[in-house]
Amino acid sequence: MKSEIVLYDLQHRRETILLSVGEHIEAPNWRPDGTGLIVNGDGRLFSVPLDVPTRHPIDTGFASQINNDHGISPDGNTLVISDQTEAGESAIYTLPAGGGTPRRVTEKTPSYWHGWSPDGATLAYVGNRGAGYQVYTIPVGGGHETQVTEGFDHCDGPDFTPDGTWIWFNGEQDGSVQLWRVRLDGSDLERMTDEATVNWFPHPSPDGRHVLYLAYPAGTQGHPFGKQVELRLMPAQGGKSEKLTDLFGGQGTINVPCWGPDSQAFAFVRYHQ
Template sequence: MSFAQLCIYDLDSGAVQTVLKTDDHIEAPNWTLDGTALIVNADGLLYRVPLDAPTLTPVDTGFATGLNNDHGISPDGKTLAISDKTEDGKSIIYTMPIGGGRPQRVTPNGPSYFHGWSPDGQTITYPAFRASTGDTAQIYTIPATGGDEQQITEGFDHCDGSDYTPDGKWIWFNGEKDGAVDLWRIHPDGTGLERMTDDAMVNWFPHPSPDGALVVYLAYPEGTEGHPFGRNVSLRLMPADGGTPVILTEFFGGQGTINVPSWSPCSRKFAYVTYASK
């Protein structure tokens, strides 16, 4: 049995298409702007998976060979943001051409983990651990060309999975308070914090659809700590303005399934990864 399966969920039909089965531990698909391929990571490197002939095709990331699964494609489809530990021994955010090339450093400090582009491509949002926050992960933004970072959350025990809405008015993220992990949204200037889920599940990695109508996210069972690999999980869908989520599919997965934005450009499909024991 294959270890990882790269899948596409179709909202209109409810069908799941298995694009690729592999013994490699692939993670975190992005969907290219032209709709022809998915980008995944495995073993510290990036790979392109053409949808018309699905194979793992290496992407040149230069010196960056210690990538984690936090990467994403700019709104114009020309640039990749990656998170890599090669230089500092801890995750740093870089940008590079979508077709490959030398990464350019964005965040001066680490650990920092890419999670979302602003719709104009000018800003990146990410969770980061900083001594100034007691080494708890909070959500930050920074110009995509580098510069001063801005902390936009506070008071959470842990934050992750930040992603802009396509109108740029909100950043969604998962935040832990008092032992509960829910989805939240906040304006990019750090105002207007709103809690968007309030249930017993452990909710992670919210991704607004490109048309702004929906949010897909990963739900762990009650009592799960962190966002581990190898759990029975579900992908859920909710309206972008809040409301009751629906369960789309359940499977064995977790860390690596849908860490980063993976919607198709048409907003009717998204990609994700499931796993099985070898």
């Protein structure tokens, strides 16, 4: 298995391979200062500088079963991870950006992080509390969780718009997985795609113009690894999407926010068997 971290230049529609390794790595985040990426692999987190692209382990203390739902605070000072080492199921934790001891945020499990509000105060995630996976929010310091969605068979990938007024997510109803957006209080639910593809992990660009997402072939169940998939781009207010690239990937390609801070590029992972 070979994994390639790829940078996609939106203006020139051009791909550049930043790093290629003979192991399975996943889910690049772009640091808010633009200097590098965060990825995960084998239950750990790694920093990848853009100027000298190689993996540097990040100290995550006891957390050794980190999955591909991780991220960085808007000010760049804090990391968030989804890890099951302590609880046996995934819980959400924060820790210093340079590494350190994780502090638990969500008491209820399973919980998988996906979005950080632009003001740094709120986390968006999915959890299963007995009625399938729905979207929730919680203060970054922990406390009461708020359920945002209901009635979906499965939700995933919640990510905030740059003005903090909407959460985008993928939601499954009656076997169709489309992209949706909703206010933080659960109001104004709106379906944003109506396509034959199975659409996952919408990521609004920091400039508020675009939404990047992963499209599986029609009929795909869940969000598996090892599929021919497309990365697609659509206007943030809705409308026709365009295919940017196709690749072998799926799970691990763009599970988490992956835009560069200037909205001119994004990062993704492509795989080769």
